[in-house]
Amino acid sequence: MSEWRFLTNHAVVLSYISIHPRITGRELSGAIGITERATRKIIADLLQAGYISKDLEGRRNRYHINPDLPLRHPALEETAVGYLLEILGWKKRGRPHKAK
Numbered sequence: 001m002s003e004w005r006f007l008t009n010h011a012v013v014l015s016y017i018s019i020h021p022r023i024t025g026r027e028l029s030g031a032i033g034i035t036e037r038a039t040r041k042i043i044a045d046l047l048q049a050g051y052i053s054k055d056l057e058g059r060r061n062r063y064h065i066n067p068d069l070p071l072r073h074p075a076l077e078e079t080a081v082g083y084l085l086e087i088l089g090w091k092k093r094g095r096p097h098k099a100k
């Protein structure tokens with residue numbers, strides 16, 4: 001029987017970034033068990049879609065979550081991604097999302 005999961009790699013990467021906003025691509029790939037290349041592609045997808053933004057802090061990036069965007073599934077498009085992230089352990093911080 002094939003192995004399946006409830007969350008896609010995109011959801012897991014977004015969840016980790018929401019909890020660890022200064023995590024590197026290498027650290028993230030090691031934590032979730034996918035290649036660094038796949039991790040960076042997912043981060044690029046999330047940046048392009050507006051789910052995250054990033055600022056440079058020293059030599060590292062700090063990621064910010066846009067919790068108001070809808071989940072990317074037709075049956076769930078009225079649910080904001082922030083609700084899912086809160087269920088997965090994200091604590092919304094006081095600093096507002098910065099659009100780029």
